[in-house]
Amino acid sequence: MNSPSSARTTSRSRPRGLLSPIGLLGWAGFILVILLAAFICSGLGTFKTSYGSIIRLWFKPFVPGIADDTGDTLSYIVLHVRLARICLALLVGGALALAGAVYQGVLLNPLADPFTLGISTGAAFGASVAILFGLGGVHLMGISILPAAAFLGALLALYAVYLLGSVEGRINLVTIVLAGIIVSTFLSAMISLLKSLNEESVSTIVFWIMGSLSGKSWTHVLLVLPYIAAGAIFILCFTRELDLLSLGDIQAQQLGVNVQRVRFQLLLAASLVTAVAVAVSGIIGFVGLVIPHLVRLALGPGHRRLIPAAIAAGGFLVLVSDTIARTILPGGAEIPVGVVTAIIGGPFFCYLLLRRKQMLRLR
Amino acid sequence: MLPAPAQKTDAPPALAVSELSCGYAGTEVLKRISFTVQKGEFTAILGPNGAGKSTLVLALSGVIPLKGGTIEILGRELGRLSPKERARRIAVLNQDSELRFPFSCREVVAMARYPHRKRWQMEAPGDGEAVDRALTLTDTREIADRLISEVSGGERQRALMAKSLAQETPILLLDEAVSGMDVHRKLQLFGVLDELNRTENLTVLAVLHDINLAALFCRRMIFLKEGAIVADGETDEALTPNILEEVYRTRVMVQKIESIPGKKQVVFLP
Numbered sequence: 001m002n003s004p005s006s007a008r009t010t011s012r013s014r015p016r017g018l019l020s021p022i023g024l025l026g027w028a029g030f031i032l033v034i035l036l037a038a039f040i041c042s043g044l045g046t047f048k049t050s051y052g053s054i055i056r057l058w059f060k061p062f063v064p065g066i067a068d069d070t071g072d073t074l075s076y077i078v079l080h081v082r083l084a085r086i087c088l089a090l091l092v093g094g095a096l097a098l099a100g101a102v103y104q105g106v107l108l109n110p111l112a113d114p115f116t117l118g119i120s121t122g123a124a125f126g127a128s129v130a131i132l133f134g135l136g137g138v139h140l141m142g143i144s145i146l147p148a149a150a151f152l153g154a155l156l157a158l159y160a161v162y163l164l165g166s167v168e169g170r171i172n173l174v175t176i177v178l179a180g181i182i183v184s185t186f187l188s189a190m191i192s193l194l195k196s197l198n199e200e201s202v203s204t205i206v207f208w209i210m211g212s213l214s215g216k217s218w219t220h221v222l223l224v225l226p227y228i229a230a231g232a233i234f235i236l237c238f239t240r241e242l243d244l245l246s247l248g249d250i251q252a253q254q255l256g257v258n259v260q261r262v263r264f265q266l267l268l269a270a271s272l273v274t275a276v277a278v279a280v281s282g283i284i285g286f287v288g289l290v291i292p293h294l295v296r297l298a299l300g301p302g303h304r305r306l307i308p309a310a311i312a313a314g315g316f317l318v319l320v321s322d323t324i325a326r327t328i329l330p331g332g333a334e335i336p337v338g339v340v341t342a343i344i345g346g347p348f349f350c351y352l353l354l355r356r357k358q359m360l361r362l363r
Numbered sequence: 364m365l366p367a368p369a370q371k372t373d374a375p376p377a378l379a380v381s382e383l384s385c386g387y388a389g390t391e392v393l394k395r396i397s398f399t400v401q402k403g404e405f406t407a408i409l410g411p412n413g414a415g416k417s418t419l420v421l422a423l424s425g426v427i428p429l430k431g432g433t434i435e436i437l438g439r440e441l442g443r444l445s446p447k448e449r450a451r452r453i454a455v456l457n458q459d460s461e462l463r464f465p466f467s468c469r470e471v472v473a474m475a476r477y478p479h480r481k482r483w484q485m486e487a488p489g490d491g492e493a494v495d496r497a498l499t500l501t502d503t504r505e506i507a508d509r510l511i512s513e514v515s516g517g518e519r520q521r522a523l524m525a526k527s528l529a530q531e532t533p534i535l536l537l538d539e540a541v542s543g544m545d546v547h548r549k550l551q552l553f554g555v556l557d558e559l560n561r562t563e564n565l566t567v568l569a570v571l572h573d574i575n576l577a578a579l580f581c582r583r584m585i586f587l588k589e590g591a592i593v594a595d596g597e598t599d600e601a602l603t604p605n606i607l608e609e610v611y612r613t614r615v616m617v618q619k620i621e622s623i624p625g626k627k628q629v630v631f632l633p
Contacts, residue, residue, distance in 0.1 A: 108463045244474050246464045251457060254424045255530070256450030256478035301464035 023305075030312045034090065037316060041323040042082045046332040047074075054078055084218045088280065089322040089337075090315035091221065092213070093287055095228045095277035096120075097314020100288025101295075101307055102235055102270035105242040106263050111177045113288035114274040118157045118183035120285070123271075123278035124208060125187040126153020128194045147227060150279035154271040157183050188283075210336030211284035213322050220280045231273035232311060238266055239303040246301065284321075284338045286345030287314050293349075317341065375438030377402045377534050377566040378423065382432035385422045386590075392418040394590040395432065402437075402533070403564040405557070407577035407598075410587035411611055416570040419587070420538040423568075424455045437533065450478035454530040456523060456540040462511050468522040469507040472497055475530040489531075497529035500555050517544050524552055528559075537569040541576070549573070553580045575628050578602055586610045602627050 039058075043051050057078045100113035114120040130149035160183050165176030188209055195205040207214065241262045244252045253259050274288075291314045292306065299305045321340040329335060378400040386392035392415045400406055408416050421427045423434060425441055434441040436452050444452070454475070462471070475497075476490045498504045501521045506514050511522060520543060527535060535556070541549045557580055559565040571577045577584060577598075584601040586594040594606045607615045607629060614632040 105464075110463075240477060240480070243466075243470075244477055246462060246466070247471075247474065248461060248463075250421070250426050251455075253426050253446065254450065254453075254455045254457075255475060256445075256447035258446045296464065300470075301466055302470060 093318025094311035094315040096287040097291035097310040099270040101292040115285040117180040121184040122157020123150040123154040123275040150275040154275040211282040211338035227276040242303040379435040384431035407581035414587040454532040456527040497525040501525040
């Protein structure tokens, strides 16, 4: 066999990780693409405006007097309605993709995501109950109760799915998704029932179950931002453990991972992130499922890169989908954003399934 | 490799197992077994299927809880070691591993550096060297950048061996780790272990099915049967027809190999 000295000379010191030059370039590219998408999307909509005035409005806080000639209505639409909605779309999409990546990594199941596990529906159910009892606008110590209710709903769903989907205390890969679908279907029927009892129109129910960012403002952005940021930072501390979990429980444990505790903490964090996203947007499917697979195909399975890239890509997908949802119908009517993500995501996932079964490692 | 543990005696044994009982819900697989492995030993754990060999490996590596007795690893009780501390002392090479995501072989080997790092440490000092050395020792440098899901079974097993070596522990457990390998690779890997055992005092405890492989490399044999130790001694003394017939319930013939003095081989007779 080779001697150790010859080994060292042939060793490639490939720069890896987030802070290598190539990595930094990649992240800069990501951010640029998202900024560009945000810019383009903010110009689309029923209220027509020029991109020149959007640039001037965006830079108004930094360059005083640059946008004095633009009207108040335009300023309100660009800076409050559209920009807030764009930021919320990025946050919600990032949160869903982040949660999907964690669920897939923790449960070692390529079909796991907030939607298929029933977590999204659980969160929506929790939020619906809170709204039904008139707690939607209630604040406890300055914190809105809605994300907490959604989180409780998500935990309830997670617990139910875990109970139904585990065989002899171990999570079974097939039954857990089956359990997720059962829980999800049941809870989404319950949501419809609750909303009907509350005499809300069918369209509100549909927008809630299929997801919508319609009419959301900076208040909502500020409501979800701390939770999603905290969840993302927490999960980013566990990227190495997520990698090791893919070796299976026994080997991960033998390498020094406290498997039970790490899995529990990560499931909680992912569920929290899902819950707050759902609390403001309703149930948006497919983002958490498709994005992690896509990123894994492009960047490999290492979670150190997968997690941040999934957040960025998820945000991008929901931003584009939401822009389509609010502009595709003539006359200012909107369709649920979940419809768009499903229409984009469904066929794409079929393509992945058919062409790349090996890469997805579905067995 | 390891910060010298607080020494009571001159050198605490690598493994001290005392009255160990453990098993799964309802069944007790290991029944009050005791043995001690000194540093630098090369020991085989042998026995028929269901004897409790794999359970012993899981217990020693802290995967399943003990029902009774104690395990000390290099002088510290297993239960008082944190998972990472334990993983810095003891590495396990398993029979096979089902990897869910397409990592490259090098990435899998590098995972073994986990117990040496702190949370925010991108790379601990010596990580690259340990990985390179493990790849070289196991002859897996050529497949390092291929996906672990795409290499052959034997290559994957060598990559996992590299992973265990990159963990740089003073103790290495093997659980049927070479069962699927061809003769050449088996001998090659055990040659590497033998060399590490002699030059770096690596303590090896190998669960093996292949008794003749054990007879060639292991200097001590522990025979397990139905959760109890039937025989434990130096290979030369333990490898007798009496013991083997008791353990395996099969007629055997033990032969000396003329070309390698001191080594014996076993033939099972129909």
